[in-house]
Amino acid sequence: MNMPIVDTTRSFKPKSEALSILIERGFLHQCTDLEALDAKLSAGPVTAYAGFDATSDSLHVGHLLPMMAMRWLQKTGNTPILLMGGGTTRIGDPSFRSESRPMLDQDQIATNIEAIRATVERLFDTGPKGAQIVDNAEWLTDFRFLEFLQDFGAHFTVNRMLTFDSVRARLEAHQPLSVLEFCYMMLQAVDFVELAKRHDCCLQVGGSDQWGNIVNGVDLGRRAGRQLFGLTLPLLTTASGSKMGKTNEGAVWLNAERLSAFNFWQFWRNTADGDVIRYLKLFTELPMSEINRLAQLQGEELNEAKRVLATSVTIIVHGARAAASAVEQADALFNGNNIDETKPTHYLALGDLAKRLGLLELLVKTGFATSNSEARRLVTSGAVRLNNRIEMQENRFISEGDIQVGNQLTLSVGKRRRALVAFV
Structure with a gap:
């Protein structure tokens, strides 16, 4: 079944409030049937889901986009389901990855899910008639292998799965693709159908890299006599072309313990x-x-x-x-008006010094620059002071001699921006 790709530049005027908001604000990238989905949303509230695997104890900015779309769906009277991948995390999604994900044990997955749940509960109304948090381990762990193949295996062809960009990219790069990962897209399709059966869910929202997996679910639902819809969101890049949410220090986490x-x-x-x-x-x-x-x-x-x-x-x-x-x-x-000049504004690990912490890296870590190139411009322009002394050597490394009383140093940019960095 070939799903049409939506040209969001065409003149489509949705009737539903939810779709009007999502399109106006730039959330729509692809949709399996835009007009039918609009009619469904116009007819009354629907239940939609977005899935999150528990590969870490925190979601990151990349996950925030689908959650914002789900918040708008909730604000317009629809019911969001936030699906925790307690089952699928044990397998690994191959979508646009150059290598397999590390396998996690069940205890670690459970710990990660609890941490993610805390974030989700902050972002959504999870009252009696609010958003639902569901774990796909509820049904995936009940399947027996032969029964699973008998019930679902005939609905997926290897020929078609090999055409998905996420699979083809791995194979063309001569990267191994395990049977576990190859089966992931089947499991995600089953998730959609199970949520449709259990919660009357008819819409899946996901990133653009999930298009193939979502289409599989829509197709499987059609075979089961259900009309399901898929809507994907744009892959966000910055104005400079880099992936949004990635910094020199890694992902921008949503959990305050991580960031x-x-x-x-x-x-x-x-x-x-x-x-x-x-x-x-x-x-x-x-x-x-x-x-x-x-x-x-x-x-x-x-x-x-x-x-x-x-x-x-x-x-x-x-x-x-x-x-x-x-x-x-x-x-x-x-503004140069630190409330307490003795209270550090940033904490770094002492181990960073042993790894030859550079001045440019320090400027990025403290938020005074977003990249090494921006930090270099600040240094070479004479705008940077280390312990109140101007530093213009872009290759300067922080040494033990720079550390003052209390394992601290001061860093400032210009006359108004100042940080007190403590090494712990």
Whole structure:
């Protein structure tokens, strides 16, 4: 079954509130049947799901996009299901990966799910009639191998699965693709049908790399006599072409234990000018009228939009109190008015020194620069001070001699931005 790819540039005027919002704010990339989905949403509330495997004890910014789409679905009267991959995590999704994922034991998966659940519960109304959190281990672990093959195996052809971009890319790169991973797309399709049976779920929302897996589920549902829909979201890249949410330090985590609310706020505050308005549409719930007002700002005034973006996203992910604290810390730090000059603003591991921590890397870690190239420009322009002394050597490394009382050092950029870094 060939699913049509939606051209989001065509003049399609949805009747449903949910689809109108998703299209206006830039969430739509592909849809299996846009007009039929619009009619379904117009006829009354639907149940939709997005799935998250428990490969870590925290979700990251890449997962925030589908969760924002699901929040809009909930706000327009629909029911979200947040599917935890307690079963599929044991297998591994091959989608656009160059190598297999490490296998996790059941205890680690359970620990990860609990941590992810805490994040999800902050982002959604999970009351009696609210969002549901479901674990696909509920049904996947009950399948016996021969029964599974008998019930579902005939509905999937190897020929077709080999045409999926995620599979073909691995094979063309001569990377191994295990039978476990190859079966993952079957399991995800079964998830969709099981959720349809158990919760009358008719819509799956996922990233653009999930298109093949989602289409499999829609097709399997059709064979079972159910009309299911798939909607994928755009793969986000920054204005410079890099993958959004990746920094020199790795993923931008949603769990405060992995990334502090302040550093999370700072990530969004450092958004490139060309990305601000698009991110305001996708990652905040500000009215479009306010976003359009912010879109008129130019030059230095655009910093207002960046602060609004950073604060709005931090409120959604970490709560209003954590966001207010992050703003207060940022104002104190960047205005040169530290509330407590003895209180560190950043903590780094002592082991970083042993790994030859460079000045450029330190500027990135403290949020004063978003990349080594930006940090290099700051240094060579004479804007950087280390322990109140100007540093203009871009290849400068931090040594034990730079560490002052309390295992601390001061770092500043210009006259207004200052950090007190403690090594612990």
